[in-house]
Amino acid sequence: MNELLEIYEQNRFFIESFLKDTILNTTSNLLSEHNLKHLFEYFKSLELIYVVDNESKTQISPNYYRNKEDGNEKGKSRQYLFKKIDFKNSLMSTPYKSSATGNICITLAIPQNEKTLFLDFNLKTLLERLKLLETHTVFDSTTKLFYALSGFFMMFLSFSILAYSVYEIFKYGELSIMSFFKPIIYITIAIAIFDLSKTLLEQEVFFKSFKKDENIEKKTFVKFIISILIALSIEALMLVFKISLKNISLMSNAFWLFAGISLMIATLTFFIKTNKNI
Template identity: 45%
Template structure:
């Protein structure tokens, strides 16, 4: 869903201007409260929730009003946490960044307008709003396939990560119970657990950003952090594997010293590449 966020921020002035101009055409929104804002829902097909909060007490004075139903359970609840974060402009409007609505479970923005001691909150479905303004073209079938693929892939990687960790646990426990402890039986579970951790981090990131939308705004720093963390985990696994090879050679189980040299060279090359990557990204962000 990051494409919707990007489209919103690119066309934010157009979106906000459209909403402000349209709402101002209604005059006082508080006058529409008697009809449960039916006229507002009729004009804005992307509007999915309206409620009113007292500006002085921060208490919600109206129920949650949806296009086809009314929920009274939210009435008389304190909304001070919302008012504390509002940056109301001179014309009385305030806009939030995109977020996932707890009431409707959709990606939305909240627009608020202050009128005569009241603040009217309006939640707009971001996708439908962007479609209305021709800022995006939605392909529902493709979106569903893409979401399902990310969900399946992320969950599958999570299962593989869990299997790797369980394998390392049972393998080590079995060797301990059999009193079969040596360099190989100690380091092998560590490598499996380390790879399981790296795969889990990748799975978690895919599910958070593409399925559950924990982070909506695309941040290149988070992507750099993920890649760096993943490479560090792989480096640890490779370093452990190199130690195993060296120990085998020292115990004369393997006479091919060149294998250890290849691994050391590969690790050194990855470390050098990672150092250059971190330096360039930090320099770019400065």
């Protein structure tokens, strides 16, 4: 999914110019409502066409698909489209997941006096047709399936760890301050694993955001490391308590553990400072 967004952003001007020039110059005779379906013959990536009234911002035509026509959307408000598309500088939306087709698409707006024609293009197919993307269906499907299974399995692990942390509190039958330390560590690790699985599923399996966050990997890495540092700090604190109660001569072990944690915190701080956009 990230690859699609990166290629689109790198070639946005070319893609927009190609679509506008082709539609306005080559197929301008097809822009009347009774000829709209013929546009599908020129654009293999085109998947949806509809017309919106400029004054009321409501849809005044059915949804025209490649092989069917749906009149249920007629009369619905499309106010959000006029906010999503910058009509002064660009007539194209950012990539988004279409509620009509379920595919990642971009919308091109063609103003026409009192109405506006909206054309939805399948982003993946469009990039392939323009020779900007080369795909292998079997490999892509296998990769997506692997990421989905891995993400959901990590989510299952995080919930299992969360449930086990509750069991840890009550398994000895009596509560003490020490009985809460390990569950807190387990919960912290569960949060770290859940955040990692959530990011994996959002970025590689499901499409959530309209635009790619270039720092999402760094943000996820920082959140994961912070969670691990919290768990290690609590473990180090537990070690100090245990050593102080049983054998004070082993306190140097706790010192080296704290020293290692401090070094990790210093390294993470340096990483964040050198990546100010995180």
